[in-house]
Amino acid sequence: MSMNGCKSAAVSCKETLYTYNVFHMVKAFFPEAEIRQTVDEEQEPLVNLVLDGGSCFSVMPDQAVLCLTGVDRNERKKQVTRRIYDWLAAYTGKQLAWGTLTGVRPVKLAMNRLKAGDGEEEITAFLQREYQVSEEKARLAAQIAEREKVLLDRLDYKNGFSLYIGIPFCPSICSYCSFSSSPIGLWKDRVEDYLEALFQEIRAIGDMTFGRKPDTVYIGGGTPVTLDASQLDRLLSLAEDTFPEAVSGKGLLEYTVEAGRPDAITREKLEVLRRHEISRISVNPQTMQQKTLDRIGRRHTVEDAVRSFWLARELGFDNINMDLIAGLPGETAADMQDTLRQIEALCPDSLTVHSLAVKRAAQMGQEKSEACNLEHREISRMIQDSADAAKRMGMVPYYLYRQKNIAGNFENVGYARADKAGIYNILIMEEVQTIIACGAGSMSKRVYPDGGIERSENVKDVALYLQKIDEMIERKRKLLED
Structure with a gap:
């Protein structure tokens, strides 16, 4: 039975405790399957699973002793998930790289x-x-945890926070993208309105955090450099004016701008970033295969990516990240090997390798693209080749996270040379520091001393963000008040 051999499945759970994990277990084994899920408190099985064609499996209370009333809920859920996993693994003849884990961290x-x-x-x-x-x-996770702990133990971040600033515009929308991003062409007449609201939110955060300073600042998106050079300059100047001790005083541990799409990068914009002493940027081709760039809607060439990278080097940027995606539609392991060969010739300071995750909100997800149908072994080869290439470039894996609907049930890994690891990435993945985020579609997370986390999300729609900016600021104020 192929991992893609099931087109539909019906899942019935006795209680909602099991629904999330069971759904994602089935989806991991059968990424293309339509899953119908119900909760029936009257049924005898804890979980009943029926695949198209009639194959079925049930978890009965007497099969899982730990599912008795009074036993810890997390342990009950874990044991039921394990039984579903074991049956699906036997049925398909496949093992998942991350086993029964369904979380992103x-x-x-x-x-x-x-x-x-x-x-x-x-x-x-x-x-x-x-x-x-x-x-x-398992060994990869253990090694990354050790590296993260070494870095966190030598950083002074416990009394500060990290600031995220979101620019929700891109030159065009990639077919796999589900982020809250819009084509800049549709918003060219309202970018100034967006910046006005964003600046209002940044100033409000400055008032809310008076006496504290950000440890890292990360400007992401979207593609921040869809802003023109003067707009970028105003944004960065405002950050410096609002947090002078950290930004103007160069008291930051890290200052990142995700330059991103090569078709939006110009010399003038990079010169603005240099003047403001941005310490880390990204130039993200995702692939160095022109056929794939054309197919996924990225309106730049491989040569544009190379040009942007060397232009950044020429201007003095010494911490450049590049992003790649394993599992893009139509690509093979040989294509990835060629992409990695070209990346090695550039020799960036860090490399982030994503396994394709197709969300329903993305065009690719709505079209049910064949991108999801790559053979498990093909994606595995891409990931291994990426790890090997990173090692040849003197990089080690320093952070890792997973996403729902991720190709092959694999992971996203960041590799970096010595002292080039993305500090913000580690802080947000380990959830050890409050992240205050502004801009449409961003999410703030307050981390309490006892490890508790509270979230506040800004609306994703840009027009709605403009209308509700005062409400977004008030939400944040409530999140941060003592």
Whole structure:
């Protein structure tokens, strides 16, 4: 049975406790399947799963002793998930790289064990035993946790916060993208309106955090450099005026602008970023295959990506990240190998390799593209080749996260040379510092001393953000008040 051999499945759970994990387990094994899910408190099975063609499996209360009333809910859920996983693995003849894990931050499990005193071997064995994670991925999580802890232990971040500024515009929308981003051409007459609202929010954050300073600033999107040079200059100047001790005083641990799309990068814009002493930028081709760039709606050439990279180097940027995506439609492992060969010739300071995640909101998801149908082994080869290329460039994996509907049930990994790891990426993945985010579609997270987290999300629609900016600011004020 192929992992893509099931087109529909029906899942019925006795309680909502099991619905999330069971849904995502089935989806991981059968990414193209339409899953109908119900909750029936009167049914006897804890979970009943029926695949098209009639194959079925049930988890009965007497099959899972830990599912008895009074047993810890998380343990009950874990045991039921394990039984569903074991049956699907036997049925398909496949094992998932991350086993029964459905969350986006597997390294947090490793980090918790590390803080409890476990070493790499103990953490690896724990993830294999408790969650059926492959040895390769379990060891990767353990090693990344160790690197993150070393970095976090030497940083002074506990009394500060990180600031995220979102620019929700792109030159065009990639077919796989589900971010809250709009083509700049549709908003060219209202970009100034957006900046006015964004500046209002940034100033309000300055008032709310008076006496505290950001440790990192990350300007993302979208594509921030869709703004013209003068707009970028005004945005960065406002940040400096609002947080003078950190930004103007160069007290930041890291100052990132995701330059992103090569078709929006110009010398004039990069010169603005240099004047404001941005310490880290991204030039993100996603692939170095022209046929793929054309297919996914990225209106730039491979040569544009090379030109943008060398222009940034010429202007003195010494911490440049590049993003790639494994599993883009029509690409093979050979295509990825060619892309990696071209990236190695550029020799960036860090490399982030994403496994394609197709969300329903994306054009590709709505069209049910064949991108989801790549063979598991093909994507696995792409990921391994990427890791090998990063190693040849002197990089090590330093952060990792996963997404829903991710190709092959794999992961996204950031690789970096010594002292070039993205600090903001680690802080947000480990959820150890408050992130205050502004702009349409951004999300703020307050991290409390006891580890508790509270969130406040800005509306995604740009027009609605303009209308409701006062409400967005008030939400943030409530989130941050003592």
